[in-house]
Amino acid sequence: MLTAEEIAAFHKDGFLVLERFVAPEACDALRARAEALVAEVDAEALGSVFSTTSRVQDRDDYFLGSGGAIGFFFEAEAFDAEGRLAVPKERALNKLGHAMHDLDPVFDRFSRNPEVAAAVADLGLAEARLLQSMYIFKQPGIGGEVVPHQDATFLRTEPSSVLGLWFALEDADRDNGCLWALPGGQELGLKSLYRRDSAEGMVMEVLDGSPFDLTAGRPLEVPKGTMVVLHGLLPHWSAPNRSPRSRHAYTLHVIDGRARYLADNWLQRPPELPLRGF
Ligand code: FE2
Numbered sequence: 001m002l003t004a005e006e007i008a009a010f011h012k013d014g015f016l017v018l019e020r021f022v023a024p025e026a027c028d029a030l031r032a033r034a035e036a037l038v039a040e041v042d043a044e045a046l047g048s049v050f051s052t053t054s055r056v057q058d059r060d061d062y063f064l065g066s067g068g069a070i071g072f073f074f075e076a077e078a079f080d081a082e083g084r085l086a087v088p089k090e091r092a093l094n095k096l097g098h099a100m101h102d103l104d105p106v107f108d109r110f111s112r113n114p115e116v117a118a119a120v121a122d123l124g125l126a127e128a129r130l131l132q133s134m135y136i137f138k139q140p141g142i143g144g145e146v147v148p149h150q151d152a153t154f155l156r157t158e159p160s161s162v163l164g165l166w167f168a169l170e171d172a173d174r175d176n177g178c179l180w181a182l183p184g185g186q187e188l189g190l191k192s193l194y195r196r197d198s199a200e201g202m203v204m205e206v207l208d209g210s211p212f213d214l215t216a217g218r219p220l221e222v223p224k225g226t227m228v229v230l231h232g233l234l235p236h237w238s239a240p241n242r243s244p245r246s247r248h249a250y251t252l253h254v255i256d257g258r259a260r261y262l263a264d265n266w267l268q269r270p271p272e273l274p275l276r277g278f
Contacts, residue, residue: 001115001118001119001121001122002016002118002119002122002123006018007122007123010123010229010231012184013181013183013184014181014182014183014184014185014186014187014230014231014233014234015181015183015220015228015229015230015231015234015236016123016228016229017220017222017226017228018119018226018227018228018229019222019223019225019226020223020225020226021115021116021119021167021225021226021227022110022113022167022225022226022227023225024224024225026110026113027167027168027169027170027224027225029106029110030106030107030110030135030169030250031169031248033104033106033107034096034135034248035090037070037096037104038072038089038090038093038096039090041072041089043072043074043085043089043092044083044084044085046062046072046074047079047082047083047084047085048083049062050073050074050078050079050083051079051080051081051082051083053081053083054083060201060202063266064202064266064268066097066098066099067098067099067132067266067267067268067269067270068099068269068270068272068273069098069099069103070096070097070099070100070103070104071096071097071098072093072096073093073094073095073096073097074092074093074094075092075093075094075139075142075143075144076144078092078093079092087142091139091140091142092139093137093139094136094137094139094143094144095134095135095136095137096134096135097132097133097134097135098132098133098134098267099132099133099269099273100133100135101130101133101252102130102273102276103273107133107135110167110250111130111133111252111278112130112278113278114278116165116227116252116278117277117278119227119229120163120165120229120254120278123163123229125161125163125254125255125256126256126258127256127257127258127277128163128254128255128256128257128277128278129254129255129256129257129275129276129277130252130253130254130275130276130277130278131155131162131253131254131255131267131275132155132252132253132267133250133251133252133253134250134251135248135249135250136247136248136249136250136251137246137248138176138177138238138241138246138247138248138249139241139246140176140241140243140244140245140246141241141242141243141244142240142241143176143177143240143241143246143247144240145177145237145238145239145240146237146238147237148182148212148214148235148236148237149235149236149237150190150191150232150233150234150235150236151164151230151232151234151253152190152232152233153190153191153192153193153194153204154194154265154266154267155232155253155255155265155267156193156195156261156262156265157255157256157259157260157261157262158259158260158262159259160190160232160233160259161232161255161256161259162232162253162254162255163229163230163231163232163253163254163255164228164229164230164231164232164236164251164252164253165227165228165229165230165251165252165253165254166179166227166228166229166230166249166250166251167225167226167227167228167249167250167251167252168222168223168224168225168226168227168228168249169224169248169249169250170224170245170246170247170248170249171222171223171224172220172221172222172226172247172249173219173221174219174221174239175242175243175245176241176243176245176246176247177238177239177240177241177242177243177247178219178220178221178222178238178239178247179219179220179222179228179236179237179238179249180214180217180218180219180220180236180237180238180239181217181218181220181230181234181235181236182212182213182214182216182217182218182234182235182236183216183218185212185233185234185235186231186232186233186234187233188208188212188233188235189207189208189233190207190208190233191206191207191208191209191210191212191235192204192205192206192207192208193205193207194266195262195264195265195266196264196265196266197264202266212235214237217237257275257277261275
């Protein structure tokens, strides 16, 4: 699937941009399915979880339970203090996560694409397992920023094996909050790890407090249908979307089935939903 040059570029830069990887019709089908899921959800019922006055514990519990579910995550301030939506629900969502690829047939079909499987195998994951999926809305005007991070902070195996697959469902550019990456930054090592702690709940443990040099960052302005592959240690981020256009994207995180999945990762799949490959 991938050329020797593409594989070499991935190992050098820590990311690989593959334009026209997914057909526009497949992007549209995924988008339509996400919109149908949003149309079905009772957003007001989630107001008690996501309103500005709800308990942090309730939001944490909802998040931690979403590893084996289809969760709906709202933009900050989507709800008022009484838990009522302050904007129409189609415009209030930040993302869906984190097991659509196993629970929804349209997401399953998009994710278990033989070409994606071949690309992942070419990049060294001989026994890929589909761990996590997210549908990201990046709403016009209010789509929030994603601060610089490494995916291996959140999804840890020993040895580290997580690979991020990021699909542009619409054109992404600097105006609508495209992805940014730090070329070669996968060589910097893991900066922090996010883990369950029996005493404190979730903790962010800093391993190396030095900041990333974001001035060396590169904007990944890509057309609809592009797949971007991200090394698990590659620093990446995105700016807020202040444009009148949305920037929908779908991400899939895969790990190597031969690596040990850590018991203190935030994402723990329920026993009835074992990890599967492509
Ligand atoms: Fe990420």
